[in-house]
Amino acid sequence: MTVARVIVDVPSRDTDRTFDYLIPDRLSGWVEIGSRVAVPFGPRKLQGIVTGLASDAEVEYAKLKPIEEVLDAIPPLSAELVELGVWISKRWLCPLTVALQAMLPSALKGKSEKYLFPAAGAEWSDEETALSGGLLLALNKGKPIKLTTLLQQYPDQGSSLKLWLSQGRLEERQRVEDQLSVKTVQTVFPDLPETLLQAIEHIPARANKQREVLRYLAENNDPIAVLKLTEAAGTTSSTIKSLAERGLVEIRAVTEDRDPYAHRDFPASAPMRLTPKQAAALGPIRSAIDESRCATFLLHGVTGSGKTEVYLQAIQRCLELGREAIVLVPEIALTPQMVERFKSRFGSRVAVLHSRLSNGERYDEWRKIREGRAQVAVGARSAVFAPFGKIGLIVIDEEHETSYKQEESPKYHARDVAVERARLHDAVVVLGSATPALETYEAAVYSGRETGLRGTEYIALPERVANRPLPGVSIVDMREELKLGNRAMFSRPLADAIRNRLEKQEQIVLLLNRRGYATFVMCRSCGYTAACPHCEISLTYHRGSQNLRCHYCGYSEAEPKTCPSCESPHIRFFGTGTQKVEESLAATFPGIRVIRMDVDTTSEKGSHEKWLTEFRERRADVLLGTQMVAKGLDFPYVTLVGVLAADAALRLPDFRASERTFQLLTQVAGRAGRHELPGEVIIQTYDPEHESITYVQGHDYNGFVERALVLRKQLGYPPYGRLLSVTFSHESVPMLLSIGTSFATGMREKAAALGIRKDFDMGGHTALEVLGPVSSPIARLKDRYRFQCMVKYRGDVDASLLTSRVLEQMGDAVKRSGVQISVDVDPQMML
Ligand SMILES: Nc1ncnc2c1ncn2[C@@H]1O[C@H](COP(=O)(O)OP(=O)(O)OP(=O)(O)O)[C@@H](O)[C@H]1O
Ligand SMILES: [Zn+2]
C-alpha cells in the first residue's frame, strides 16, 4: 500500500471527502487505518485521520503530496472505530470528522503551530536589532521558534514579525502538535549491585556522598525517580549526575501515568455468592459471552436487586476469556461508588474515563486502554469509544438515563452505539435498569420494530437481595396541607418522619425535583396545570406575550388570572431552590446536619466524592439535593426518602415528562432500606392521582409502562414511531418561518412522491408526518430566535436521508438567508 486516504480536520461542510496522500518510504509500516497524521493541505499543515489504504490513487499519482508525519506510535483509532465513525455520521447526520473527533481524548485534538526562523542569507541592520529588544537575537540562534511563544515574550513586536515575513527575511514552518503530552519523570537505572560495590573502591574518599548513594543503590537495586532518590539517600541531583558520568547509573526519562485515583485505596473484594435469582440472570449473559454471540439483554432489576454484582461477574468471565469490557455509568452522580466497586474487584485493570478528570489524567487512562494495560473501562457516555480491540461485553447501567444522549454534534446515543459496536466485536450488551426506557422495555418484551433494538432479550430481577422488602411509599397531597393551613415546605407526615429519624440517628435523603420550574403555571389550590388539548403536553408560559403555548403544534391561549378549574386566584408558577430548603430545614429542626448537593456545591473537582464520604460516615443526617441524589447510591443507614415537589417535572413540554418523573421517583425511592433497616418513602405532590406518582407507590413499573405505551401508540411517539427534529435559528422571525416552511413543504412533497402516507391513525404501517414549523421551547437563544419542525415517522422510511436531500436542495437559499440549521435524529430532549 502506497496511498493513504486521509480525512482532514477542516471545519467545513463537505468534510466527508477524503484526500489521497503518498506514504513515503520512511513511514511505510507506520501508517494504518486509524493513524493520526500531519499532512500538507494547501498552504496549511493539518491533522488528519487515515480512513483507508490503497495501492492506487484516485488522482494523478505524480501530483500526490506525501504524508509528513505519523503522530502516534500506536494509532489512536482502529479500523473498527473508523467504521463505527462512518456509521455514526450516517445515523445522526454529522460530518465524519466530527464523529471521529468524538472518539479521541481532547489531548489528541492536534493543533497546527507556526514556527519562525530567519531565511538563508537574511540580514538586519544594527538599528533593527537594537529596536527588536532581543527578538532578533533569539531568532538568530538557529532554532525555529513557535510564533505563539514569540508573541508572548515580545508582545510589541507583532508588526515587525509580520513585515519580515512579508519581506521574506523570515520564513515559517507549520507543525501539528498535540495539546498535551505524556508526563515523564527523570529516573535512575542503577547498574548491578556487584558492579556498584566494586566501583565504591575506586571512588575518591572525598566523594563521600557518591559512595553512600552507591551503597544505597546496591541494596535497593530497582529503578527510582531522581527526586525520590535524592530524598531517600539524602543527596543532591549533582551527585547522581556524577555517578551517571562514571557510567554507574543511567538517567532516563520514563513516562508516568497521571493516576486520578493514586491517593485512593481500594480494598480488594471477592465475588459474592450469587442469590439464585442473580445466578439465573447471569446464566444467559454468560453463555452468550462464552459463545461470542452478539446479543443484547435488558436486565430489569428493581432497586437493590444486585445488578452490579451480575455485571461484575459477567465482566470477570470476559477477562478470563481474554476479552475486554466497557461499563457505562451516567455522568458523575454514579461515578464514585461505581468506580470503587470496579476498582476493588479488578484493581489496576480498570481505567476510568469521565469529565471530572483533568485532560492529562483522562489521556493517561485512555492510553492504558490503547496500550493494553487495562481491560475494563468504566466511564460516562464517551467511554463507549474506549479503544479496545477484543470487546466481549458492554454494560450500560441505568440505561434509561438521558445523559447517554449527547446534545451537541455528534448527537449520538451511547445505547445505540454500544449495540452497533458490540455487533462489530461479536460482543454482548447488557442494559441494566430498575426503570428501563420505554424504548428498551418495548423492544425486550414486544417487537423493537421501530427503535433498532429488535431482538433484545428480557431478564428480570424482581426482588431485592436477601428478600429485603422494597420501601413503603406514601403520598401526601399538598393541597390538603394548604387547606389545613400548612404553608411550610414540609408536610406534617414528612416533618414527623424526619424528626423520628433524627431521634433514631438514621439518615434521610431529600430530593428537590427542580427541573422544569417556572416554565409552567400551576394552581396551588387544586393542582391544575394547563395542557395542550391536542398533544397531552403542558403549555409553556411566555413572559413576553403573557400567554401559554404548546411547543409541538403551536396551540396557544391567554394566561389565566384565576384557575380555570377551581377559580382560585392562587395560580402562578412557583420555585424553590435547594438553598431555601436547607434554610427551612435548619429553622424547623434545630441542630440538623445537612449536606446540600447541587450544581453549586459540586462544581469543584472531587467535591462529589467528598460529600458522599461524609454522608456515608454519618457525619450528616440529611443528604439534600437535586436529581444527583436519586441514583445509584447505596447507604445502609438511609431509612427515609422524602420528595419535595414530585410533580414539577411533569409540566415540562416533553412527551417523556411522565416517564422521566416515574423513573426519577422510583430511583430515589430505591435509596431507602437497602440493607438491614427497612425504608420508608414520602412523596409530596399537588397531583396525587397522576399515574407517574401512583404507580411509584405500588412499585409497579410494568403497570405504569403498559399504560404509557398505550398513549405512545395512539400518538405515534417512540417506541411506536421515530422522531427527527430540525431546529432553525436566526435573528429574524420572518426569515425563519420562510426557511422552516420550505423545509416542511419539501419533506411533505418528497414523502408524497415516494407514496408515503402522512396519517398516523389510518391503517398501513409506513407513515411520515411533518409538524411545524413552530417556535422551539427555548424560543430565543443568544439573541437568535428558534423554530423547529418535528418529523414523526415509522416503518420503512429513511427520514435522515430525506432530510439531508431536502436540506441539500435548499442549500443556496439557506446560505443566503444566514439561517442556522441543526438536525437531531431521535431527540431525547425537546429543546
Ligand atoms: N449475592 C449477594 N449477596 C449479598 N449481598 C449482595 C449480593 N448481591 C448484591 N448484594 C448487596 O445488595 C446491595 C444492592 O446491590 P446493588 O447496589 O448491586 O443493586 P442494584 O440492583 O445495582 O441497585 P440500584 O439499581 O438501586 O443501583 C448492595 O449493598 C450489594 O452489596
Ligand atoms: Zn385550581
Ligand SMILES: [Zn+2]
Ligand atoms: Zn399541541
